[in-house]
Each structure stands twice: as structure tokens, then as C-alpha cells.
Amino acid sequence: MVDFSAATDAVVQHEDRLDIPILVRGGPARRPTPQWQTARTPWPALGAVPPHGWYLATTTWREILKQAAGVGRDVTPWLVHLPQLALQELLARISPLQAYLTLEDTPAGGPYPHNAGRRLVPSVVHTHGAERSARGAFGYRLGMTMAQWLCCGLMGLPSTTDVESRAPAGLPGFDDPKKRLPDLWGRHPGDMSSPWWLIEAKAGFRIGKPELMGGREQLLSASALMAGHPHRLLLTGTSIADQVFMTLDEITVPPPLEGGGGGSPLDPGPTSGDDASEDDDVLLEAALDQLLVYLHLRYGPQAGVRVTPLASGSASARREAGGGVVLLEHDVETRETRRALRGQWPADHRGLRERPGVVDFISAPIPGTGVHLGMSRSLFAACASLHRGQMRIVRDTPGLLTSGRGLHHLLFETDDDLEAVRREQRGRFRERETREHDRIRRDVREGYVRGADSDWAELLGGAEPRVSLGENLLEAAGPETYVAVERDEPMLAASRRR
Numbered sequence: 001m002v003d004f005s006a007a008t009d010a011v012v013q014h015e016d017r018l019d020i021p022i023l024v025r026g027g028p029a030r031r032p033t034p035q036w037q038t039a040r041t042p043w044p045a046l047g048a049v050p051p052h053g054w055y056l057a058t059t060t061w062r063e064i065l066k067q068a069a070g071v072g073r074d075v076t077p078w079l080v081h082l083p084q085l086a087l088q089e090l091l092a093r094i095s096p097l098q099a100y101l102t103l104e105d106t107p108a109g110g111p112y113p114h115n116a117g118r119r120l121v122p123s124v125v126h127t128h129g130a131e132r133s134a135r136g137a138f139g140y141r142l143g144m145t146m147a148q149w150l151c152c153g154l155m156g157l158p159s160t161t162d163v164e165s166r167a168p169a170g171l172p173g174f175d176d177p178k179k180r181l182p183d184l185w186g187r188h189p190g191d192m193s194s195p196w197w198l199i200e201a202k203a204g205f206r207i208g209k210p211e212l213m214g215g216r217e218q219l220l221s222a223s224a225l226m227a228g229h230p231h232r233l234l235l236t237g238t239s240i241a242d243q244v245f246m247t248l249d250e251i252t253v254p255p256p257l258e259g260g261g262g263g264s265p266l267d268p269g270p271t272s273g274d275d276a277s278e279d280d281d282v283l284l285e286a287a288l289d290q291l292l293v294y295l296h297l298r299y300g301p302q303a304g305v306r307v308t309p310l311a312s313g314s315a316s317a318r319r320e321a322g323g324g325v326v327l328l329e330h331d332v333e334t335r336e337t338r339r340a341l342r343g344q345w346p347a348d349h350r351g352l353r354e355r356p357g358v359v360d361f362i363s364a365p366i367p368g369t370g371v372h373l374g375m376s377r378s379l380f381a382a383c384a385s386l387h388r389g390q391m392r393i394v395r396d397t398p399g400l401l402t403s404g405r406g407l408h409h410l411l412f413e414t415d416d417d418l419e420a421v422r423r424e425q426r427g428r429f430r431e432r433e434t435r436e437h438d439r440i441r442r443d444v445r446e447g448y449v450r451g452a453d454s455d456w457a458e459l460l461g462g463a464e465p466r467v468s469l470g471e472n473l474l475e476a477a478g479p480e481t482y483v484a485v486e487r488d489e490p491m492l493a494a495s496r497r498r
Contacts, residue, residue, distance in 0.1 A: 016061035017116035028212035047156030071148035074165035086295035100126035143203030196231035203238035294383035370489030374482035381451025
């Protein structure tokens with residue numbers, strides 16, 4: 001055992017831990033207030049949907065922010081033209097949570113030994129300052145974030161795809177803007193009986209049975225389009241009255257219609273593992289999932305870009321996080337690695353690469369949020385290859401994507417008509433991407449392999465990033481991804497001032 005008693009560690013301990021009650025059940029029912037106050041059973045580390053009942057899941061604000069950045073419609077085809085606008089999309093996903101939520105200590109009667117003793121509650125800005133329409137827009141963003149956190153952070157789903165961006169298994173019928181369909185889908189590598197997950201996210205101040213019944217109908221509509229592909233229907237409800245708590249309803253899948261369906265080349269069946277370093281399809285999904293973060297790292301403000309060292313030996317622990325992330329204040333190997341680096345500081349990022357037992361991740365802040373997002377060097381290079389492939393598709397197909405400004409110059413009688421044009425353009429892009437699937441997948445794998453031996457200056461177009469040891473940050477990392485929050489991140493700073 002290594003003695004850390006004399007070590008100085010700038011990492012802030014546990015300031016962002018919080019508890020979220022979750023009720024797992026078999027279908028929509030009346031709002032369970034105030035039963036959520038009695039939740040105390042820890043969330044089981046199953047990597048799947050747990051048995052029915054109340055759970056009290058302990059998580060961190062940085063994990064929720066990571067999931068917020070990763071959920072939503074895929075806008076990268078249009079960002080091919082203006083990649084620096086990835087920052088605006090990330091702001092749109094993160095900032096509403098910081099504006100309308102805050103932390104409170106658990107009231108008398110808690111916490112239980114395994115929990116944090118803090119809860120996520122609506123801020124006064126939400127309860128007294130926001131107009132009804134603003135609260136409605138926030139409900140959508142919160143619902144999507146919490147559904148992503150529940151499915152990917154707790155139940156082992158690697159990533160989700162917005163139904164409006166790409167259909168599950170490339171199936172027809174999901175691109176009709178007049179159909180009421182669920183929000184998200186994903187493929188769970190460990191769910192052998194029902195690998196395709198369809199997810200509808202509902203949220204509101206007091207989400208109740210009528211709203212959830214509507215979500216159930218959306219899921220059943222999508223189930224009818226699945227053409228025999230084994231799937232699971234999950235309905236998440238997020239309420240913020242009193243505190244943020246969730247319901248997870250697993251809707252019974254109707255008996256399949258006769259006949260089956262085959263998957264699209266871009267959507268092969270799920271694999272038995274979740275290791276992007278070994279499986280080409282998992283790697284491609286990881287690159288698609290992190291492409292928005294890559295665009296911000298590569299084309300956003302470069303002043304804050306940093307290279308951060310982690311211990312290479314702790315990669316297995318980060319890989320076994322069950323869909324979540326490992327808190328770096330708990331990563332003993334990384335703490336020891338950084339203590340050694342403080343004693344012999346590398347001159348630059350090249351000197352860092354030469355140190356044994358060290359891997360370097362790149363990260364950058366989202367200005368104004370106190371949030372830092374990043375990834376490994378190999379995943380960064382894989383995303384770069386994917387982005388080049390997307391640029392090639394747009395460049396070689398004139399008129400494939402009309403700019404947003406160009407669309408607004410056209411006349412549409414309804415929003416549905418405008419949305420139909422947008423989806424038609426996105427569909428054309430996806431068709432071309434599907435035809436080039438093998439080439440794209442090969443290029444992404446080659447980029448991933450090449451990135452392991454590449455220099456950061458080469459990958460960043462000549463920029464020389466500084467080295468940072470994450471001082472005064474709450475950090476977390478997965479096998480290929482990184483997230484951190486600053487001490488004065490808006491929500492955490494507000495909770496400390498009370």
C-alpha cells in the first residue's frame with residue numbers, strides 16, 4: 001500500500017455528490033408523492049433495468065453534466081460548415097440546468113449511510129422567475145438529460161441516438177415528423193434478449209399519469225415500426241417539485257407482427273463488449289457520440305485547451321464503471337502519478353508522453369459554465385477522421401445540406417413542413433453516410449490507432465496545449481472521455497452561498 005498521508009492533493013472532495021430517488025415499475029400510474037421521501041435502497045450495479053421498487057441513486061453533478069452534453073439531436077452535419085458553433089450547442093444543453101437547479105441538504109430523517117445527503121431541487125429562478133414557456137422548454141432539456149443519465153450512467157447503455165437524427169436499425173417510418181414517436185434509442189451490448197432500447201423522456205414540475213400515458217403511446221407507436229427487432233420500451237418521468245425524482249416505467253412490448261427486419265449497415269447488431277479499442281462498431285458509435293465535444297476541442301477557443309495526465313494502469317477501472325465515470329479523487333493510481341509529476345514537472349505535453357505509466361487526455365472549458373469536457377488522444381484522432389469523412393460527403397454532394405439561413409428564406413405554412421424538409425436533408429446525408437459506412441469505419445479505426453502515436457500539436461493543427469494536473473477541479477473519466485467542474489461552477493457556487 002502507498003502512504004498518501006503526507007501528499008497534497010488539490011482535488012475538492014465530494015462537493016457535487018447528490019441523491020436522486022427513482023421508482024421502477026411496470027407502467028404509468030398516479031404521481032407517487034410523497035413516497036419518494038422514503039427511498040433508501042441503493043441503486044444496484046446491474047448494468048440493466050433493476051427489479052421494481054424505490055431506489056436512492058447517488059451520483060455527482062459532473063456525471064449529470066456529462067450526460068447533458070451527450071444527449072440531443074445530431075447537429076454535426078450542419079456544423080461541418082461552422083464547426084466552431086459546437087460551443088453554442090453545448091451551452092444550450094448545459095446552461096439551462098445550471099440556471100434552474102440547485103442543491104440542498106437532505107431534510108431531517110436522512111441521509112442514509114451510503115448516500116450523499118444532498119438533493120437536487122428547483123432554484124428560485126425556476127419557481128418564481130421563469131415564465132411558463134421557459135419552464136416548458138427547460139422540462140424538455142431536463143427530461144432528456146435525466147433519461148440519458150439513468151440509461152447510460154446507471155443501466156450500462158453505451159450511448160443514445162435521437163430518433164429525429166437516425167432511425168434504430170435503419171428502419172423506415174421513424175422520419176415522419178407528423179408521427180408521435182419517442183425521443184431516443186440505443187443498443188445495449190449486455191441485453192441479449194432485448195438489445196434495442198426505445199426511450200421516451202417526460203419531465204415537468206409535477207409530472208403525472210396523463211403525461212406518462214402519452215409517452216406510453218409514443219413508445220407503442222415506435223414498437224410497431226421495429227419489424228421484429230427485439231426491443232425494450234422505457235418511459236422515464238422526471239419531477240422537480242420538492243426535489244428532482246424519477247420514475248422508470250418498463251412498458252410491455254406488444255407481440256411482434258409476422259415477418260422480421262434486417263439492420264442497416266450503419267446499425268449492426270449489438271456486440272458482446274463495450275471496448276472501443278477492440279470493436280470497430282463500438283468505436284464508430286463512440287466517435288459519433290463525442291463528435292460535438294471534438295468539434296469544440298478542435299475549433300472552439302484554444303486558450304483554455306489543456307492536456308491532462310491520468311494513470312494508464314487505472315484504465316481498467318474506468319472501463320468497468322458500468323456506463324458511468326470514475327471520480328478521479330478516488331483513482332489512487334492517478335493521484336500517485338500526478339504527485340510524481342509535481343516533483344518532476346514535464347516541460348510540455350511531449351515530455352508528458354515520454355513518462356511511463358501516463359496517458360494524456362485533452363480537455364477544454366465550456367466558457368461561462370465552469371464545465372470542462374475532453375477525451376483521449378486516440379478518440380480525438382478517431383473523431384477527426386469521422387469529421388473529415390462528413391466534410392467529404394458534403395463537399396462531394398452539392399446542395400446536400402441547405403444552411404439554416406437558407407431554409408428560413410423559404411416559405412412554409414407550418415413548422416411540420418419546415419421540419420419535413422430538414423429531416424429530408426438529414427435523411428439524404430445519412431443515406432450517403434450509410435453507403436460509405438465501410439470506408440468511414442475503416443478511417444475511424446485508422447485514426448484511433450494513429451492517434452496513439454501522434455503529437456498533440458499535429459492533431460490540433462499546430463497549437464501547443466499546456467499541461468494541467470486538474471487543480472481545483474472535480475474530475476471524472478471513463479475509458480476514453482473526461483469531464484470536470486470548477487469550484488465556482490454556477491450551481492455549486494450558488495449552493496455554497498446559501
